[in-house]
Each structure stands twice: as C-alpha cells, then as structure tokens.
Amino acid sequence: MSDKAEMVLFWVFALPLIASAAGVLVARNPVHAAMSLVAAFFFLAGIYVLLTAHLIAFLQVIVYAGAIMVLFLFVIMLLSLSDAELGFDRMSALKVAGIAGALAVLAVVVMAIQATSGQGMAQVPEGYGTVRAVGRVLFTQYLLPFEATSVLLLVAIVGAVVVSKQRI
C-alpha cells in the first residue's frame, strides 16, 4: 500500500474514532453511549489493521464490540433506569475540573510523545500479527501469563455470580 493511501485510511478511521469516543461522553442516554462505544471499537479495529495487528483487530471486534458491549447493554436494560436517574451530570465546577484534569494529562502525554526519538516504522516480516505469529509468542514466551489469565477469568466468573446474586 502506498504511503498516501495509508495516510488517508488512517484519517478515515481516526476522525470518526475520536468523534464516537466523544459521543460516549456527550450522550444523555446510556444506550446511545453504548452504541457510540461500539462504533469507536470498530474504528479502532480498523486502526489495528493499519498497524498490521490482524489478530488483535479480530479480537477487538469479537470480544469488545461483541461480548463486552452486549454485557453493557444487558445491564443497562436490566436496571431500567428512570429518566430522573439518567443524564444528570455533575455540577459545573466539578465538570470544569474534570475536563481540565483530562487536558492536563493529554498535555503531559503529548509532551512525552514529542520527546520520543525515531518516527520510522520497522520493516515487519511476512505474517506479522497473524494468529500463527502471535500464538507462537503466546504459547512460548508468555505461557505462564496465558495460563494465569484463564485462572483470572474463572475468578471473574465466580466473583460476578457471587456479587450479583441476591441469595446463594
């Protein structure tokens, strides 16, 4: 892919990504916020493909946009919040402080990015970021964390059931 086409694709994914991520914050209805977040995850998957991270892009769509967001929507509908409980944000002084804090973090990170050296991308081998390449790393170098992740998921399942069940 030519450099120019790649740059165009980057902006095609990046601008809607920022817009839909901001939509999560400005939406009054939680369902609209969840839908905006699903859109953001899809655009982020496109960015991942540009980074030749194909496996992670697929996982992003399947796990995040699929499983996790369905969980969010289930909880939103399960709670069936009344209009009085929705939409009212914090008072404006705290809101200004929150936005100022976020901007301060953004400024610090941007300054750190500007201090990094070397903007070029490495030449990656054929098959970089595919299931085969990532799986090879996952099952050799990161085998112990991988197995620990399965224990973590088991603990999360048991914890979610224990916490949300009324009587056991």
Next chain:
Amino acid sequence: MVPVTHYLALGAILFALGIAGVLVKRNAIIVFMSIELMLNAANLTFLAFARQTGSPSGHAIAFFVIAVAAAEAAVGLAIVIAVYRSRGTVAVDEVDGLRDP
C-alpha cells in the same frame, strides 16, 4: 507510512477522553465505558510501539489487556447491579456509605 507519533497522539486523545468521562459522568455504567476507552488507548499504544520495533510481544500484551478488560467488565457490572439492588441508584456520588459522617 504513517509515523508512529500519529498513533501515539490518537491513543493520548482517547485516554484523555476516558479520563474526562471517569471524572465528569455520574452514571456508573458510563464511567465503566470510559474505563474501557482508556484500556483501548493503552492497547493502541502497545500495538503502535510493537509495530515500530517489529516485536510481537506488544500483541501478546494487548491480548492480555483484552482478557483483563472482559473480566473487569463482568465483575464491575455485577457490582453495579448489586449497588443498584441495595441503594436504588447507580449515581457514583450518591453511593458514599464509607464516607465520614
């Protein structure tokens, strides 16, 4: 070739939006969505650096981040349901049972 700083700046913007959501919003579910946004920003940074150095380790870390995010969402939303059952609200500043009287 898109320079790596573009991806890093995009991750920084996403992270700042997530922080703003955690600090500003009252609805606990929206706060959780903002946390997911911040986790995704970290993932994007990992993948950008992995692409810059050509190492596959960043992909493995991103995989673990996705797994941990799934676990966090399950437990966190269970806590939201439990709080709603006992307090009748999901507004984060009305759940202040541990505050000094």
